[in-house]
Amino acid sequence: MKFYQSTRGGARATAWEAILEGIAPDGGLYTPEEFSPLNIEEMLELSAMDISARVLTALLDGFSAEEMTRIVREGYAGKFETDELMPLVKVGDAYVLELFRGPTSAFKDVALSLLPRLMTASRDKAGAREEIAVLTATSGDTGKAALEGFCDVPGTRIVVFYPEDGVSDVQKAQMQTQRGGNVRVCAVRGNFDDAQTGVKAIFADDREHRWAAQAKTRLSSANSINLGRLAPQVAYYFKSYMDLARRGEIAMGEEVNFVVPTGNFGDILAGDFARRMGLPVAKLICASNANNVLTAFIRTGLYDRRRAFHKTASPSMDILVSSNLERYLYLESGRDAALVARLMRELTEKGAYTAPEGVRKALSERFWAGCADDTDTFRTIARVWHELGYLLDTHTAVAWSVYERFRQQDDNGKKTVVLATASPYKFAASVLTALGKAPAPGFAALDELNALTGVPVPKNLAAIRDLPVLHTDAVEKRDMLSYVKEAIR
């Protein structure tokens, strides 16, 4: 049996315990004690779903291959635009991995379509019977994807908090129209970090006072700190690699770069896990928007959140505390939990920490970092549309802009996959602005973008405008706790 260790040292759990708990009792994040290497030659002929099942079985010990195959099929089948799940499209000299072909048109669908089933299977393995109440803070995409994933799954309940002015019109409408007898959606008066900090405080309060257990409920998290959120993301690194190999774009074993538009460091950490499981990864290229705390960290080793928070055109990356970085620090410091606990304390108390020399060296060897502000992002959307005929959303455009800079400054000559994390229609107003049009308000922007580009509107987005608004709750930060207590009662 393989175990999963808290990054802060105080806890050790099985995979199913880690998935059920979300965050460790000591506040750390569960991280595999070891990574099983996968034979990539054997994956070449597998379908996207079978690759996913293979990767998940290797990463989450205690789930059988049959069990994982069933979880993957039930989670994905019929919910994505194609059985291929995430198509790989050649654009210019790069390859765009379209992670946004799922039920909410954002990459978080990839993980959140599986998480509810991973959680119910985990609960059964643990012999537990409580209801699972998932609490999530969202910068927009997680919320809707989690709501879709958990909607009416028996024995579960979900409460989603989003920053009142930190999500797009379309994102807000997606959440406010969510169906389901077990869902609650609530705006928080603050930014995403406030909402995320509030959710962390709720977990801490429950650990101390145990009010959830009294309501026969177990609190859990759908944020990317949950191991069950992270694990499904590892699979698409393998999937895109197999696509390249099958098409003869690379030889088996050849190294590939991945450019990842990053906020919480979750998506890019999944790439690091893939590398640890044997995928030939050259550079993981970390792309940030104007909230470029990670760019500075990867270049200098100083993580410093004492800076202005920018609201950008890529709101899902407007993050100053990249939670999943903690797992990377843990792994790269030789699993030094005492060190990680100290650095995280410094981050909370002083707002900054410096990575030790060994971690800095590994960062500079394995990662490359860049950032793009909104001006760069908009120019990139226009240029890639006019020159290459491919329509990027604002998050993917940040990645593309950083990719271009990498090519100019530090090209290593390897093939490069750019992760595309949202449909341009999720951020239609910004994309129209980038293309030089004054966007119409709300949903009219979708039609306008469609008329201008001819790129089809995803079905799920086209349908929302006719759905009734079901959720209008809004609270101050300090009232999040009582909101949750009321919701699970």
Ligand SMILES: *Cc1c(COP(=O)(O)O)cnc(C)c1O
């Ligand atoms: C969440 C999100 C990201 C950032 O992913 P992380 O795992 O937080 O790094 C990028 N783009 C979009 C569209 C997202 O929703």
